[in-house]
Amino acid sequence: MSAPAELPPVRYTPDQAALQRFGASTRNPHRIHYDAGFARAQGLAGPVVMAQLHGCLLFRAAAEWAGDPGRVVSLGWRNRAPSGPGAELTVSGHATPAGPGLVRLDLLETGPDGAAHCVGYAVVRTG
Amino acid sequence: MRPALWAVRTRALELLGRVEHRSLGPVRAAEARRFAEAAGETDPRLLDPARPDFQLHPMYLVSLLRGPGHPRPGELRPDGMYRDEVPGTDGLDVLLMAGGQDLTWHRPLRPDEYVEQTRELVSVRCKGRAPTQFLVLEVAKRWSTAGHGVVVEATETFLVR
Numbered sequence: 001m002s003a004p005a006e007l008p009p010v011r012y013t014p015d016q017a018a019l020q021r022f023g024a025s026t027r028n029p030h031r032i033h034y035d036a037g038f039a040r041a042q043g044l045a046g047p048v049v050m051a052q053l054h055g056c057l058l059f060r061a062a063a064e065w066a067g068d069p070g071r072v073v074s075l076g077w078r079n080r081a082p083s084g085p086g087a088e089l090t091v092s093g094h095a096t097p098a099g100p101g102l103v104r105l106d107l108l109e110t111g112p113d114g115a116a117h118c119v120g121y122a123v124v125r126t127g
Numbered sequence: 128m129r130p131a132l133w134a135v136r137t138r139a140l141e142l143l144g145r146v147e148h149r150s151l152g153p154v155r156a157a158e159a160r161r162f163a164e165a166a167g168e169t170d171p172r173l174l175d176p177a178r179p180d181f182q183l184h185p186m187y188l189v190s191l192l193r194g195p196g197h198p199r200p201g202e203l204r205p206d207g208m209y210r211d212e213v214p215g216t217d218g219l220d221v222l223l224m225a226g227g228q229d230l231t232w233h234r235p236l237r238p239d240e241y242v243e244q245t246r247e248l249v250s251v252r253c254k255g256r257a258p259t260q261f262l263v264l265e266v267a268k269r270w271s272t273a274g275h276g277v278v279v280e281a282t283e284t285f286l287v288r
Contacts, residue, residue: 026191052189
């Protein structure tokens with residue numbers, strides 16, 4: 001395993017426009033992602049980032065570490081807390097060997113206050 | 128357990144093991160590029176369809192809720208989500224949350240391949256105690272193409288309160 005054991009942080013700040021575009025491209029019309037009044041009526045602080053968008057950031061961290069998106073074999077995550085548009089999300093993690101030619105990456109996505117939004121893992125091929 | 132939650136549980140148990148099929152249609156490079164941009168992707172191999180090493184973003188397929196076209200009248204709940212997205216919940220006064228996903232890729236998807244999806248509710252669990260009981264529904268999904276088999280498999284978890 002020649003790549004560093006600690007993953008370089010991957011960051012993204014999805015704004016409301018990004019949520020609109022992400023929702024449009026995935027054909028996701030759920031109002032909690034774009035309707036602030038509706039989201040608040042559901043007990044949320046406002047519109048929330050899509051679960052799959054969080055997954056994309058975890059995927060990006062794994063792919064960047066592996067050097068090729070095609071080397072990501074599996075990915076999983078659990079949602080811990082919602083995040084809203086305008087909040088910077090940071091994925092960190094560390095790598096451990098997971099068998100011949102495979103590495104497991106344990107991943108954590110946090111918000112600006114350091115609170116966890118997602119915990120996850122990826123398995124990547126090393127070559 | 129609240130009556131609405133009990134109704135979800137009853138319906139969901141009846142749906143266990145029933146396999147649904149959906150067509151997502153052909154997956155276009157330009158759509159996957161727009162998806163990658165919205166997701167904050169920076170890898171040019173996922174952003175530039177003109178590159179010889181362009182790849183459809185692997186997360187695009189598993190994030191797509193439907194194929195091309197607008198929702199049909201009556202297809203959406205009042206909250207905007209598709210009525211059948213979370214099994215057993217249509218029309219009931221419950222709150223839905225995405226719990227997480229586990230994905231395994233078997234091969235890359237190529238532009239313009241025609242994708243079919245299967246969905247199957249595989250488990251229904253009650254968690255917590257009244258008055259904070261909730262249900263955990265697990266749905267197994269598989270995306271495949273006619274000529275080249277399975278592309279990716281997933282287990283998605285929904286929390287119903």
